Amino acid sequence: MKRVVFKFGTGVISHSQGKALDIHQFRRLSREISMLCQQGMECIIVSSGAIAAGVQILGLTDRPQDLPGKQACAAAGQPILIQQFDLCFRKLGMHTAQLLLTYSDIDSTRRRNNARHTLDRLLAARNIIPIFNENDTVSIEELNLGDNDRLSAEIAILAEAHLLVILTSAPGLMDGTRLIPVVEDIQSAIPYVTNEKGPQSTGGMLTKLEAMRIATSHGIPAIIASGHTPGLLADAVAGLPVGTLFISAKTPDTKNLKCSIRT
Numbered sequence: 001m002k003r004v005v006f007k008f009g010t011g012v013i014s015h016s017q018g019k020a021l022d023i024h025q026f027r028r029l030s031r032e033i034s035m036l037c038q039q040g041m042e043c044i045i046v047s048s049g050a051i052a053a054g055v056q057i058l059g060l061t062d063r064p065q066d067l068p069g070k071q072a073c074a075a076a077g078q079p080i081l082i083q084q085f086d087l088c089f090r091k092l093g094m095h096t097a098q099l100l101l102t103y104s105d106i107d108s109t110r111r112r113n114n115a116r117h118t119l120d121r122l123l124a125a126r127n128i129i130p131i132f133n134e135n136d137t138v139s140i141e142e143l144n145l146g147d148n149d150r151l152s153a154e155i156a157i158l159a160e161a162h163l164l165v166i167l168t169s170a171p172g173l174m175d176g177t178r179l180i181p182v183v184e185d186i187q188s189a190i191p192y193v194t195n196e197k198g199p200q201s202t203g204g205m206l207t208k209l210e211a212m213r214i215a216t217s218h219g220i221p222a223i224i225a226s227g228h229t230p231g232l233l234a235d236a237v238a239g240l241p242v243g244t245l246f247i248s249a250k251t252p253d254t255k256n257l258k259c260s261i262r263t
Contacts, residue, residue, distance in 0.1 A: 053077030167227030
C-alpha cells in the first residue's frame with residue numbers, strides 16, 4: 001500500500017454529541033498518519049466535522065436541523081477544523097493543504113483533472129497532508145446524502161489510491177454483536193445494514209456501504225473500522241484484521257487479503 005485515503009467521520013473527531021471537536025483525537029490521528037508518511041506512505045484525509053466546530057463558534061446549544069443553519073455552521077467551523085489539523089501536523093514537522101470540492105467538481109472532467117494535478121503536486125512535496133471536505137456552503141449533497149462517505153470513495157478513485165479506510169464510531173459492519181470481517185459481494189451485506197446512526201452522522205452505514213461499492217467497483221479495496229482504536233491506521237495499511245474489509249474483484253492477490261483477516 002502506497003497511497004491511502006482515510007475518511008474521518010464527525011463522531012470520530014468530535015465529542016459532546018457532535019457539538020465540539022475532540023482535540024485528543026486530532027493529536028492521535030495526526031500522529032499515526034505522520035508515522036505512516038515517515039514510512040513512505042502517501043496519506044490523504046477526507047474529514048467531516050466542520051458543523052461540529054461551527055456549533056461552538058456560533059454559540060448554539062444544539063446542532064441545527066435546517067439547511068441554512070447547517071451551512072452556516074459548516075462555514076464558521078471549516079477554518080477551525082483545518083486549523084486543528086494544521087496545528088497537530090506542524091508539531092510533527094508536517095503541513096496541511098485544504099481542498100474543498102463539490103460533486104459538480106468531480107463530474108467535470110476539467111475540474112476533476114485540475115484537482116488531480118493539484119493533489120499529485122501536494123503529495124510530491126512529501127511533507128503535506130491534503131485534507132478534503134465538501135464545500136457545504138454551495139453544495140447540499142454531503143449534508144443530505146452521506147457525511148462525506150461517498151466523497152471519500154470518489155477521492156480514492158481520483159487519487160488512484162491503493163486503499164480507502166472509512167473511520168467511524170462503529171467497529172465495522174455488524175451482524176448483531178458479531179463483526180463481519182470480510183465482504184466480497186456488496187449485495188450480500190445489505191441485510192446487515194440498519195437505519196441506526198450516530199446523532200451527529202448524516203449518512204449511517206448505508207452510505208458507507210455505497211462508498212464501499214463505488215471504491216471496490218474501481219479496483220480499490222476498502223475498510224470500515226473504528227476511529228477510536230489506537231494503532232488501527234497502521235494495522236489497516238499492513239493488512240492486519242481491522243474492521244470490515246470489502247474486497248474488489250479487480251484487486252490483485254485477494255486470496256492473501258482474505259487469509260490475513262480470516263477468523
